Structure formats: C-alpha cells, structure tokens
Amino acid sequence: AQSVAQPEDQVNVAEGNPLTVKCTYSVSGNPYLFWYVQYPNRGLQFLLKYITGDNLVKGSYGFEAEFNKSQTSFHLKKPSALVSDSALYFCAVRDIGAGSYQLTFGKGTKLSVIP
C-alpha cells in the first residue's frame, strides 16, 4: 500500500523568507511523487513531479522539491516566499510497482505567507 504524510497542518512564513513544506511517503516499490497547490474554491494545480533522475526537481512559480530516498521524503521548497503563495499544498505519491494509476494524497498543508 502507498501512503503520504504531511506532518504540518499549517506553516507560517514571513514574506521574503525561505519556505519548506514537508512530505514523507511509503511505497512498496519506487515512487512517483507530485506536489499540487489549491487556491480557495479552486481545483488542484500541478506544481512539480519527481519520476527519476536528479533528486532536485524544479517546478512552477519558483518552487522546487528534493527527493531523498533514504529519508523517504519529498519536501517542497522556495527560496523567497510571496504573499500570493498562500494556499493549500498537497503531496501525492504513486507506487510504480503497484499496478495502479491512482494518486494517494497527503492531508494537505496550509501555507500562510505573512506580509
């Protein structure tokens, strides 16, 4: 079975400071990992994904994430937060060996960037 944990329900960061949103995962095989963002009353918007290759993945809006196999983590990062980054962030995993195309999502982390 595949699972995702986002240990923080909420993260607060001052505008201009670096931000990190944490994600750890559990799969039986190798993972495909995704980050999505959800703005109020909107659907999920794709940010970035890790499939293979470089452990550091760059995505939309200046976000990046680092895949760490030994720690089974895929934390989302941004060097300098903007107020407009305030939203709900979801980490998701798909187990390559599971034979299923469904994504398993974490509970989400609410990011608040304070002006």
Added chain:
Amino acid sequence: GAGVSQSPSNKVTEKGKDVELRCDPISGHTALYWYRQSLGQGLEFLIYFQGNSAPDKSGLPSDRFSAERTGGSVSTLTIQRTQQEDSAVYLCASSLPLAETDTQYFGPGTRLTVL
C-alpha cells in the same frame, strides 16, 4: 488549451435524491479520474477510466456510487439516494494515455451539499 471542466460548480440536494456530476477532460487525454475531497478525509480516489479498458472502481465507497464515460471523453459520476456524508467536493482529473508518469490535471471541482 482548455483545461478540465466540471459541472455544475455547486450542487445542493436533499437527502435521498440522486445527483449527476459531469466532467469534460482535456482534449486528447484518454485517462480520467474521479476523486473526492472532504473535510477530515483529504483527497480520496474514487474511479479511473483508461480508454476502452474496464474502469478501476476500487475507490467507490458504496454501490450508490457509479460512473460512466461515453465515447471515451465526457464522464458522469452518479450518486443515488444521497446521504449527508456524501457532502464533499468532487474532483475530476485527466492525463495522457502514455506511461504511468503522466501528470494528472484537475478540474475546478463540484461542491456537493446534501441537506
């Protein structure tokens, strides 16, 4: 190009009534997914369609839930005899018909409220 569209955006119904939710995937995407987002439950996979293959219905919570996809494009999720616990945002996603790595793109969702 156009993204995934869903209708209606909001639906309020009385307990016991049937509802139909519609999803139009991105043109050319043959894979289509339904998820449910509810408070306290996060995002749950419901059902997956890929081309003409039999759908993966493993996430449907009860036999009151069903979905079909006509002509390999538009999909309808039907909930019969709605219950209050069915209240949630129902999200549809689509992806290209290639490898497992393809990104799922989400629609804005339908907010269902069962009174």
